[in-house]
Amino acid sequence: MAAREQRQVTSDAGLTKQRVVAEAIKLADREGVEGLSMRQLARELGAGAMSLYHYVPNREKLLDAMIDIVFEEIELPPEGTDWQSAMRRSSVSARQVFARHPWAIGLMDSRTSPGSAHLRHREAVTACLRRAGFSVLMATHANWLLDSVVYGYALQEANLPFDTADEFADMAEDVYLPQLPPGEFPYLNESAAALVTAGYDPAEEFIFGLDLALAALEPLRDPA
Amino acid sequence: MAAREQRQVTSDAGLTKQRVVAEAIKLADREGVEGLSMRQLARELGAGAMSLYHYVPNREKLLDAMIDIVFEEIELPPEGTDWQSAMRRSSVSARQVFARHPWAIGLMDSRTSPGSAHLRHREAVTACLRRAGFSVLMATHANWLLDSVVYGYALQEANLPFDTADEFADMAEDVYLPQLPPGEFPYLNESAAALVTAGYDPAEEFIFGLDLALAALEPLRDPA
DNA sequence: CGTACTATCGTACGTCGTACGATAGAGTGT
DNA sequence: ACACTCTATCGTACGACGTACGATAGTACG
Incomplete structure (x- = not known):
């Protein structure tokens, strides 16, 4: 009591x-x-x-359940717009969710059977692609590619030793650049230096890759 | 003794x-x-x-060292060919390495500072892209995108509940398809069924996405 | 023959996941 | 009122983990 x-x-x-x-x-x-x-x-x-x-039932199942809740947080591709806008919206949402729960990405590779929210998400994405005129096999290809972009950027983002563009700018000159001496890493040094002045936003970086993938997939649709 | x-x-x-x-x-x-x-x-x-x-010094550092050895196994982009061939070769090698060491992908997200082999790999990739005519910022974009493709496909591959195309074909009808009833998941069911007959090879799936990304990046080079 | 240094490892502590079984309260039938 | 069962709670304990600490034994060198 x-x-x-x-x-x-x-x-x-x-x-x-x-x-x-x-x-x-x-x-x-x-x-x-x-x-x-x-x-x-x-x-x-x-x-x-x-x-x-x-x-x-045990810790593993708890982790499974956590992952599935994470997938529930991802916005499904909305109907009623062109497929690119719909997929962009869903993918951006996914990236935000994985940025909010960075542990989820690392957890996925040991969990082999998708939960129900994961399946529902995949179903909605596949539906969106099929309705846009992708063939069954092409929709599978597109699904893999778009998921790879989301997971890949999320994974790289989770690896970054800083969280925001400001934080990067703050630490770059004192911490990161010295680790990239121009003698040994001329190109990386050049890149890092350029990014300090240009600013650095993982979210924009993601949009670049996502839009490139979406545009590359566009001509692979069958004519509607 | x-x-x-x-x-x-x-x-x-x-x-x-x-x-x-x-x-x-x-x-x-x-x-x-x-x-x-x-x-x-x-x-x-x-x-x-x-x-x-x-x-x-401790288990964490051991894991860091293991990851770096894994990166050492990845082939660097060779010089003397066009950038697409060079990057394709290095990326295919990376995918193979991560398929051989599936634990490495899941480990990366908690390890924030890259080891020396990782840095050497990034340097070589950046060099390849810069020499191919990409601007500093565009090379960064390309680097992120290509790495995302490699990591993303590797991560998805690690999630698959089967390892080979044959194993998928064997289990699909009895195990996977029943989990995707046509009423609830019409599109996923259709996809899975199509993949059973078409065959299924993660390595080919990867090549599809990789080549699409490479082709999409091609027009973003500055004229040589 | 010391004296210092390196590599090896036994022991022990605190933490982890969780099996097992105890307990206490709520609900139900008589 | 009472006995019974069912559900939720948790105390205890076990084996495995990472690793701090300090002991040891072998080697190098004065």
């Missing part, structure tokens, strides 16, 4: 699978996946560690 | 950083990163767990 009251102080509701998974995502956003332990998560929820196992 | 003899039976040489890292990669290839523990790795080397710490 006292325990329940204390639980209510920190979390003010009974445990549910949704609450467990949602809190796990919050925790992973804050601390990374390595910082997400069952004990810590339980503490966050004001519960005992073993209580979680009534809502989630 | 007896211990040393036994060590020599299983590993026949003194410990070195190279040997430790190489064995760690072999172990990760076999068991995945989660299966790579310091104790297991030491056992594999016929040594005590703590002995590893004379060659590697």
